[in-house]
Amino acid sequence: MRQAFRQLEVLRYDPDTDSAPHFQTYEVPCQDDWVVLDAINYVKENLDRTLSYRWSCHMAVCGSCGLVVNGESVLACHAFLRDYPEKIRVEPLGNFPIERDLVVMIDDFVEKLRTVKPYIVSKKERAIEFGETLQSPEKLAAYKQYADCINCLLCYSACPQYGLNDNFVGPAALALAHRYNLDSRDVGRSARADVVASNPGIWECSFVGACSEVCPKNVDPAASIQQMKIAITADYFMRLLMPWRKP
Amino acid sequence: MTRRPYIRPVRRYSWWLSQPRYVRYMLREVSAVFIGSYTLMLIVGLLRLSQGPAAYESFLNAVQSTAGVTLSLISFIFALYHSVTWFGVTPKAMPLRMGGKAVPPAIIVGAHWLVWAIASLLILLWVGV
Numbered sequence: 001m002r003q004a005f006r007q008l009e010v011l012r013y014d015p016d017t018d019s020a021p022h023f024q025t026y027e028v029p030c031q032d033d034w035v036v037l038d039a040i041n042y043v044k045e046n047l048d049r050t051l052s053y054r055w056s057c058h059m060a061v062c063g064s065c066g067l068v069v070n071g072e073s074v075l076a077c078h079a080f081l082r083d084y085p086e087k088i089r090v091e092p093l094g095n096f097p098i099e100r101d102l103v104v105m106i107d108d109f110v111e112k113l114r115t116v117k118p119y120i121v122s123k124k125e126r127a128i129e130f131g132e133t134l135q136s137p138e139k140l141a142a143y144k145q146y147a148d149c150i151n152c153l154l155c156y157s158a159c160p161q162y163g164l165n166d167n168f169v170g171p172a173a174l175a176l177a178h179r180y181n182l183d184s185r186d187v188g189r190s191a192r193a194d195v196v197a198s199n200p201g202i203w204e205c206s207f208v209g210a211c212s213e214v215c216p217k218n219v220d221p222a223a224s225i226q227q228m229k230i231a232i233t234a235d236y237f238m239r240l241l242m243p244w245r246k247p
Numbered sequence: 248m249t250r251r252p253y254i255r256p257v258r259r260y261s262w263w264l265s266q267p268r269y270v271r272y273m274l275r276e277v278s279a280v281f282i283g284s285y286t287l288m289l290i291v292g293l294l295r296l297s298q299g300p301a302a303y304e305s306f307l308n309a310v311q312s313t314a315g316v317t318l319s320l321i322s323f324i325f326a327l328y329h330s331v332t333w334f335g336v337t338p339k340a341m342p343l344r345m346g347g348k349a350v351p352p353a354i355i356v357g358a359h360w361l362v363w364a365i366a367s368l369l370i371l372l373w374v375g376v
Binding site: 021207210225230 | 250251252253254255257259262263265268269272277309336340341342344348349375
């Protein structure tokens with residue numbers, strides 16, 4: 001059988017020497033069970049040791065190897081070479097500054113994630129000796145989907161709103177805010193609303209829906225944002241009609 | 248080592264041409280223009296009606312002209328596209344849980360189509376078709 005090959009066009013950027021990124025092409029063997037990450041590892045090991053990229057688990061759990069492959073935001077470990085044509089264009093995630101080659105700077109996301117309090121806000125401090133707060137499987141099911149986020153940032157890469165306005169809190173951070181809002185053990189909803197219900201929060205989203213289409217874990221951030229729009233609008237009218245009610 | 252991140256330029260006006268899903272989104276957004284213009288036409292119709300039979304007659308003639316029919320047809324296609332995609336996303340915005348289980352999205356979408364069909368039928372009966 002003839003060995004199959006793919007042309008890997010990789011975006012390179014060296015902050016020490018380059019004024020702008022450029023493409024560099026490598027020829028890599030295409031094995032039937034290889035994913036794009038295997039091809040990049042092949043380049044690193046056999047053709048060019050200077051190539052920089054992030055990866056860790058190789059099984060769509062760590063969320064490190066997000067890239068734009070032929071224009072689509074994907075996990076490099078989740079994209080089979082055999083599904084691509086002969087030329088495969090590999091770029092870093094969109095909408096983030098390029099640190100080096102395929103590595104992007106995600107500081108903006110990390111900062112935004114912090115602002116939505118992505119943890120359980122409890123009514124009362126609980127000493128660790130009391131153990132975990134129990135929850136029924138039904139109550140877990142209410143938010144489970146949104147807890148599956150691996151922070152791979154494919155959603156930010158695919159979101160045109162984030163590309164046009166980087167004030168936007170963005171899909172993953174908002175989906176995680178929703179995840180904690182839906183948690184029966186959490187009381188942080190109104191504290192999160194300062195960020196979530198602001199203009200750069202949910203209202204910057206115009207429901208393009210690309211985030212949910214590229215999400216490798218079916219978190220569906222777009223759905224979470226629309227649900228929060230409804231919940232926050234309902235909160236607003238409840239406050240207006242019944243100001244004496246506590247939120 | 249220098250830290251000198253490179254920020255890629257954003258295509259401010261043509262970004263939506265880069266992916267089919269963005270084009271579909273823009274088509275949906277632009278449907279508002281056609282649905283809005285159709286609504287405007289109906290308001291003009293009311294205005295002409297209030298000005299007497301002759302004015303209303305000329306309005307009807309304008310609506311039934313080739314340009315009027317073409318515009319109505321385009322508005323209709325956009326309205327249809329808007330409605331279909333709107334119903335399609337309702338399970339995302341309004342997920343239902345009954346008895347601890349998620350209601351299948353197809354049922355939520357189906358319920359919207361059912362209400363739409365009943366409402367359309369009632370309106371048609373009311374206007375005497």
